[in-house]
Amino acid sequence: MDAEIIAIGSELLTPFRQDTNSLYLTDKLNQLGVEVAFKDVVGDNLQHLTQVVQTALGRADIIILMGGLGPTEDDLTREAVSATLDVPLQRDPQQLEVLKQRFAKRGLPMSDNNLKQADVIPGATVLPNRNGSAPGQWIAGSYDGRDKIIMLLPGPPHELQALFEEQCLERLQTKLPEQFIAARVLKVAMIGESQCDARIAPIYVKYPLVQTTILANAGEIQIHLRSRANSSQAAQERVDRLAEELEEELDDAIFSTQGESLEQIVGYYLQMRSATLAVAESCTGGLIGERLTSVSGSSRYFAGGALVYSNEMKTKLADVPKKLIQEHGAVSAEVAKALAEGIRKRCGATWGLAVTGIAGPGGGTPEKPVGLVYHAVSSGEKSDVVERRFVGDRERVRRWASQQALDLLRRKLM
Amino acid sequence: MDAEIIAIGSELLTPFRQDTNSLYLTDKLNQLGVEVAFKDVVGDNLQHLTQVVQTALGRADIIILMGGLGPTEDDLTREAVSATLDVPLQRDPQQLEVLKQRFAKRGLPMSDNNLKQADVIPGATVLPNRNGSAPGQWIAGSYDGRDKIIMLLPGPPHELQALFEEQCLERLQTKLPEQFIAARVLKVAMIGESQCDARIAPIYVKYPLVQTTILANAGEIQIHLRSRANSSQAAQERVDRLAEELEEELDDAIFSTQGESLEQIVGYYLQMRSATLAVAESCTGGLIGERLTSVSGSSRYFAGGALVYSNEMKTKLADVPKKLIQEHGAVSAEVAKALAEGIRKRCGATWGLAVTGIAGPGGGTPEKPVGLVYHAVSSGEKSDVVERRFVGDRERVRRWASQQALDLLRRKLM
Numbered sequence: 001m002d003a004e005i006i007a008i009g010s011e012l013l014t015p016f017r018q019d020t021n022s023l024y025l026t027d028k029l030n031q032l033g034v035e036v037a038f039k040d041v042v043g044d045n046l047q048h049l050t051q052v053v054q055t056a057l058g059r060a061d062i063i064i065l066m067g068g069l070g071p072t073e074d075d076l077t078r079e080a081v082s083a084t085l086d087v088p089l090q091r092d093p094q095q096l097e098v099l100k101q102r103f104a105k106r107g108l109p110m111s112d113n114n115l116k117q118a119d120v121i122p123g124a125t126v127l128p129n130r131n132g133s134a135p136g137q138w139i140a141g142s143y144d145g146r147d148k149i150i151m152l153l154p155g156p157p158h159e160l161q162a163l164f165e166e167q168c169l170e171r172l173q174t175k176l177p178e179q180f181i182a183a184r185v186l187k188v189a190m191i192g193e194s195q196c197d198a199r200i201a202p203i204y205v206k207y208p209l210v211q212t213t214i215l216a217n218a219g220e221i222q223i224h225l226r227s228r229a230n231s232s233q234a235a236q237e238r239v240d241r242l243a244e245e246l247e248e249e250l251d252d253a254i255f256s257t258q259g260e261s262l263e264q265i266v267g268y269y270l271q272m273r274s275a276t277l278a279v280a281e282s283c284t285g286g287l288i289g290e291r292l293t294s295v296s297g298s299s300r301y302f303a304g305g306a307l308v309y310s311n312e313m314k315t316k317l318a319d320v321p322k323k324l325i326q327e328h329g330a331v332s333a334e335v336a337k338a339l340a341e342g343i344r345k346r347c348g349a350t351w352g353l354a355v356t357g358i359a360g361p362g363g364g365t366p367e368k369p370v371g372l373v374y375h376a377v378s379s380g381e382k383s384d385v386v387e388r389r390f391v392g393d394r395e396r397v398r399r400w401a402s403q404q405a406l407d408l409l410r411r412k413l414m
Numbered sequence: 415m416d417a418e419i420i421a422i423g424s425e426l427l428t429p430f431r432q433d434t435n436s437l438y439l440t441d442k443l444n445q446l447g448v449e450v451a452f453k454d455v456v457g458d459n460l461q462h463l464t465q466v467v468q469t470a471l472g473r474a475d476i477i478i479l480m481g482g483l484g485p486t487e488d489d490l491t492r493e494a495v496s497a498t499l500d501v502p503l504q505r506d507p508q509q510l511e512v513l514k515q516r517f518a519k520r521g522l523p524m525s526d527n528n529l530k531q532a533d534v535i536p537g538a539t540v541l542p543n544r545n546g547s548a549p550g551q552w553i554a555g556s557y558d559g560r561d562k563i564i565m566l567l568p569g570p571p572h573e574l575q576a577l578f579e580e581q582c583l584e585r586l587q588t589k590l591p592e593q594f595i596a597a598r599v600l601k602v603a604m605i606g607e608s609q610c611d612a613r614i615a616p617i618y619v620k621y622p623l624v625q626t627t628i629l630a631n632a633g634e635i636q637i638h639l640r641s642r643a644n645s646s647q648a649a650q651e652r653v654d655r656l657a658e659e660l661e662e663e664l665d666d667a668i669f670s671t672q673g674e675s676l677e678q679i680v681g682y683y684l685q686m687r688s689a690t691l692a693v694a695e696s697c698t699g700g701l702i703g704e705r706l707t708s709v710s711g712s713s714r715y716f717a718g719g720a721l722v723y724s725n726e727m728k729t730k731l732a733d734v735p736k737k738l739i740q741e742h743g744a745v746s747a748e749v750a751k752a753l754a755e756g757i758r759k760r761c762g763a764t765w766g767l768a769v770t771g772i773a774g775p776g777g778g779t780p781e782k783p784v785g786l787v788y789h790a791v792s793s794g795e796k797s798d799v800v801e802r803r804f805v806g807d808r809e810r811v812r813r814w815a816s817q818q819a820l821d822l823l824r825r826k827l828m
Binding site: 011012013014015016017018020023024026027030035036037038039040041042043045048051052055059213215222224279281283284285286287288289290291292293294296297298299302303304305306307308309310312313316317346347348359360361362394395398 | 425426427428429430431432434437438440441444449450451452453454455456457459462465466469473627629636638693695697698699700701702703704705706707708710711712713716717718719720721722723724726727730731760761762773774775776808809812
């Protein structure tokens with residue numbers, strides 16, 4: 001069964017807004033074994049919208065419309081489906097009552113406009129929306145001799161997601177042939193995309209029944225595996241077998257096999273060892289701290305640290321000897337090590353992690369070009385340093401550097 | 415003239431990848447006075463793709479296809495356009511030569527697959543691609559008695575953008591009626607979306623010829639204004655007049671009128687005053703530092719600071735008296751002030767900025783609920799503190815808090 005997802009709203013045709021609901025829905029549909037064949041974005045224009053619905057009805061089995069269910073003149077989704085199916089909308093007395101109560105409860109007057117939110121396609125099931133005034137609709141019927149499912153869902157993501165999960169998923173499942181989907185995500189740090197693919201392609205091509213998708217970001221590659229079979233066990237086994245082979249090949253470059261982020265994984269390791277961490281950040285300017293503290297509960301292992309953007313601060317806040325900076329420069333292996341050990345001591349933490357580099361676009365020299373970054377980790381007895389030359393703009397260099405620093409710590413904690 | 419943008423590639427129909435080229439193209443098209451009426455995403459499937467091109471040809475004046483121009487079997491854009499227009503592809507000898515040279519230069523063998531990248535729609539102008547092997551194509555013709563423009567562009571953003579800017583913009587302009595577009599962006603801090611709209615709607619409704627778009631983020635609202643007229647001056651005047659009225663109404667809530675970010679504006683003010691800044695971050699964990707240092711050249715005014723995630727660090731790194739924390743709690747106006755002044759002195763900066771709060775989801779109490787954040791700024795003589803109760807998840811609370819802190823500093827610097 002193929003699905004078509006239609007996002008409705010003129011704001012989605014500006015340079016500023018983008019439909020993101022379709023990513024959520026695609027994930028849910030894929031889990032049920034349904035592939036998305038088409039996605040469309042169309043404005044608040046009855047003629048355009050009707051045309052898009054008509055086209056979708058001709059080529060997809062499941063049609064999901066998102067948005068255009070509000071009370072304003074611009075909200076035309078109900079009207080477009082009614083026109084396409086050639087059945088007039090009916091005002092639903094029960095839904096009208098729900099709306100009236102909703103407004104009364106809030107002490108708000110209900111305008112005539114709002115009445116249209118009680119308009120229903122004959123035969124549709126009304127899907128109550130507990131997060132908003134626009135109810136959804138579920139239509140299952142035969143058109144031109146083929147079974148079709150049409151869903152009208154509200155546009156705001158939290159309304160759409162709650163409604164879809166609570167009222168559409170099960171309904172949809174009963175309409176689908178029984179099948180089982182298994183999925184896994186492996187995350188890999190600090191390998192280039194082409195290098196990673198060269199290593200794993202010979203493996204995953206042997207598994208044509210597992211769909212392998214590779215996504216690359218600065219310093220992180222995600223390998224998504226998905227397979228469907230007629231038993232849950234068969235699907236899972238297939239995915240697990242491939243995952244195992246990939247883990248063998250990539251070994252400790254893989255940092256997560258259950259979807260966790262690198263900052264979560266580092267946090268797990270620190271907690272497991274009852275260890276604490278302090279950071280000293282120069283070119284990343286707070287990004288490593290921000291990532292670590294984005295994890296709820298990180299106060300159990302993250303002590304704090306210093307943003308040592310200037311040379312003076314490296315000395316003042318992390319006790320790097322002035323002379324060391326004069327001798328080697330602020331961007332050097334020596335200063336990175338001194339920062340890691342200095343901040344560790346200063347904060348009384350088990351581990352110290354530090355980054356110093358040139359994020360660009362200015363500040364580079366022939367010996368120390370933009371993108372040169374030193375990453376150091378210290379546990380008191382011993383410190384390690386990694387030199388890297390990253391390519392890309394300021395944001396990308398900083399992102400890579402934060403990733404390298406966290407991965408360096410992960411490897412020491414493993 | 416209406417445009418339709420078609421993104422091609424099965425990976426764009428997964429939950430992991432999204433077309434972003436269309437945002438770039440929409441911006442460029444709007445600047446020429448062209449509106450985007452439809453956007454589609456379709457997979458690497460000849461039948462689907464041909465159908466989508468056919469539909470587009472029936473309803474849009476300008477059709478832009480992105481992707482599917484590579485050498486693999488999955489690359490079917492040329493074939494789909496050829497099928498829709500009912501003209502066979504022709505292998506272009508000149509383009510073949512370009513391809514051969516490209517491969518020879520790199521010392522790579524050219525496989526038979528690559529030959530198809532020299533296939534051209536008869537009558538099309540070949541658009542050389544200096545960033546990749548897939549050239550684009552420009553087709554201008556009359557179909558069913560209406561003038562149409564069809565562009566075939568490569569999918570990778572840097573290839574598409576260079577090619578569009580260098581080879582399509584001017585060609586397109588000559589096909590369009592002469593008109594002029596003016597645009598402005600006003601950015602507003604720390605006002606709610608509905609509150610902002612209530613204040614400005616009575617103003618912008620008086621300007622029906624200016625298109626006003628309001629975008630809201632955590633702590634930031636962007637007001638985009640756009641107008642077209644038959645002289646550049648007329649368009650600019652219209653936009654400027656509305657901008658002036660909005661500036662009068664929103665006054666110093668507007669922090670930027672030329673597109674600058676809040677961290678850039680704070681940086682400008684600091685530089686103008688030859689002042690420096692130090693930060694002490696508790697619940698934001700580095701986010702404020704990260705934002706400030708995302709601006710290239712920020713070392714001129716950003717000294718550094720401390721991540722004071724634990725009570726101990728607040729004392730150790732920012733000299734907050736232990737007693738003060740015991741008396742008032744770490745999340746309090748008193749501690750926020752002490753942090754701002756402590757870090758200012760410690761770093762020898764002109765200004766100190768601090769945040770302490772409860773980002774959640776854990777850690778809240780009836781007196782100090784999740785979302786409670788204190789923001790303080792200190793210049794030595796005087797310190798100011800702002801208490802806020804933010805709503806939303808951890809990420810949102812942290813984002814709001816960083817925005818409030820930067821805006822507090824901005825207002826002091828103004």
